[in-house]
Amino acid sequence: MHRPRFLSGAIAVAAASLLTSACTTGSGSSADGGGAGGAQGGATVRLALTSDVTTFDPIRQQAASDYVVGRLMYETLVGQDDGGAIVPRLAGTWEQTPIGVTFTLKKGVTCSDGKPLTASQVAASLTRYRTISAGAAMTFGPGNTGAGTTITGDDKAGTVSIELAAPWGELLPGLANSTTGVVCSPGLTAGDRLGTGAVAGAGTGPYELVGAERGSAYELKLRKGYDAWPQYAAMPAGRPAGTLRVSVVRNESTLANQLQTGAVDFGAFTGPDAARFGKGGFRVEAAPLIRNFVAFNQREGHPGADPKIRRAVAQAIDANAFNKVFGGTGQVMTSYVDAKAPCVSTDPSLLTKTDPAAAKETLEGVKIKLVGSNAVGQGAGNTYVQEALRAAGADVQLTNADNGTWATQVMGNQGDWDLTVFPMIYGQLARGGVHFIGDEPADGRNFGAVDNKAFLAGYGAATTTVDQKAKCAAWQKAQKALLQAGDVVPLATVNVHYVFREGVSATIPAGAFDPVTLRIAE
Structure with missing residues (x-):
């Protein structure tokens, strides 16, 4: 059995890792943070995305902001760290064979309304993904489309089993993709509403969407008692943000100016503005x-x-x-x-x-x-x-x-x-x-x-x-x-060049910024 190891159109998808900026404001939150990030949520953090959110439905993600916000709202069973290592997220342990895998969910995992996340709900969410998502063939294997994949949940044992008709060794990396984010029952019956905004009780991620002004700004709050944080080898110290305020900013030069003047604490750059931050209180991490x-x-x-x-x-x-x-x-x-x-x-x-x-x-x-x-x-x-x-x-x-x-x-x-x-x-x-x-x-x-x-x-x-x-x-x-x-x-x-000011940090597993790991120093 695996045990937790404490060890990450085409251009639009690539931009999923481009969370463009973040800044700390205000006072600490009373929400609990839990897990590797600290006991309680910290201050407000502002995130600026390079494009607007096109959908809140994880299986329909296609643009930069979709992947970032989707990862915050809907958690996956596992994650992928540097070197391809598979790490726990909603699942604590798993047993894998060439023709399937059985996950055991972490104890006490809940949906965003506080109700328990059951194995049968996870199975229903993954079945929806398998049925609808265009990327399902690469997750379950080309030979396992349609009835070739069976997904079941045992609520008493807390296990979710995936059985394949043909061997496929890339199942776990596929399930680490944010498009497989687990949706609780209220979201599974919400139809198109799931893509247009928050559905009460649908989420499994650490944050809930509490405000949305399409094309302009979004606000997310840390869920009280959340304790299903990913377990990467290198988790940053500090507290998770109690509140995330997200705005749409498209110009990297403007963001660089804000970073240099102290208005923001984190930025991701693909253009020449990254060269401004070679020294002087900033940490720069480059990733393919x-x-x-x-x-x-x-x-x-x-x-x-x-x-x-x-x-x-x-x-x-x-x-x-x-x-x-x-x-x-x-x-x-x-x-x-x-x-x-x-x-x-x-x-x-x-x-x-x-x-x-x-x-x-x-x-x-x-x-x-x-x-x-x-x-x-x-x-x-x-x-x-x-x-x-x-x-x-x-x-x-x-x-x-x-x-x-x-x-x-x-x-x-x-x-x-x-x-x-x-x-x-x-x-x-x-x-x-x-x-x-x-x-x-x-x-x-x-x-x-x-x-x-x-x-x-x-x-x-x-x-x-x-x-x-x-x-x-x-x-x-x-x-x-x-x-x-x-x-x-x-x-x-x-x-892409990730630039951090002192006091703000995050994990970049396999070169891709994970917004769930954004932390503010104590």
Whole structure:
């Protein structure tokens, strides 16, 4: 049995970790904080989000603020810490097999109306998620959709059991996602009201929504007696906020000004304003936000169908130079995910070495249609790739599209493209790997029509075992096959920079800020 170990459209989802600012005001709250964060709630904390809340229903989350506010209101059974470690949230312990898992809920866990959270309520909430959510297939496994997954709750034993028809070793990481946040019975019968605001008694998270001015401001209060805090390896000292006031602020320069003048105590930045905080009473922590790599359209008639051209493209591009385009603060990658991912390949010998002269022998005169999203640094990385390929003799036509157009043309397979700089927000091998296996859009996610049987075999072996040693061994073989075939060209991450003023802290598990862990020093 596991015991608690005290050990974290595409661009819109990536912004889920971008809680833009926080400041302490007012006096302490009388609400109890409990758990690892301290005995009672502390002062009011103001949070500024980069976008407005689009829904309060956890299974329909899609924008930055949805994920942050949803995490505060609806708790998941487990969380994911650095290195992929699974840690307790609502569940205290669990037993896992390749075809399922049984959770034992923590004692005394309640819904937001103070009534006990029962195992059958958890089962009903997860069944709703399995039935409705578009992401359920990646949580329970592609072979376990529909009737392939059975979820039951035993109220007397306090256990929730998930049984799968086919083995799937990524079930626990999937259940750590905030979209699986547990909704109590009042929310399950509320219909569309769950998405439009607070439903009394629906919540399982530490905070309740007590005020909402759509498009402008939200207020959340800490629940009295809440004691189901996540158990990360590094929990900050201090008290949780008694009150959270959330506003919508879109300009990072304005937020940086407020942080420097003492009006706010925490900010998250993706742009150049992060450079203001290298010293002087601030702590800065950088974490990967977007993992960039070059991917190819490998359908017949496109240059990417030829492995020699894929290799030449890799020879023409310098990942270090790509990183410098974004200020050099990212992490040069050795796979399609960054180095924080469990089981990631870090073997540089599997990468094609930069060699522009050799690339020119193959790329001279080759026509390439490069399509990229301008949502990341206004498309500066796309422009670098274009110039690198042009220097190697290729005739490159660049389309620097908005993110929606890029997604339609490349991910939706409705455009004429040869290469793309793919801005992936997933930090897990399994979730990212679905782009290189299976059906093409719209039936699947294999947007480049990759046919790499060795990668597919490794992916299958890695995702159907719960033995970590066997899982990593399979992932190493899978990544080797993908890299040696030139199906992806790893580039570098674009980071988010979290800036804390003294007195405010939070945990950033696996590079993603968890607002539940925001604490104010005693």
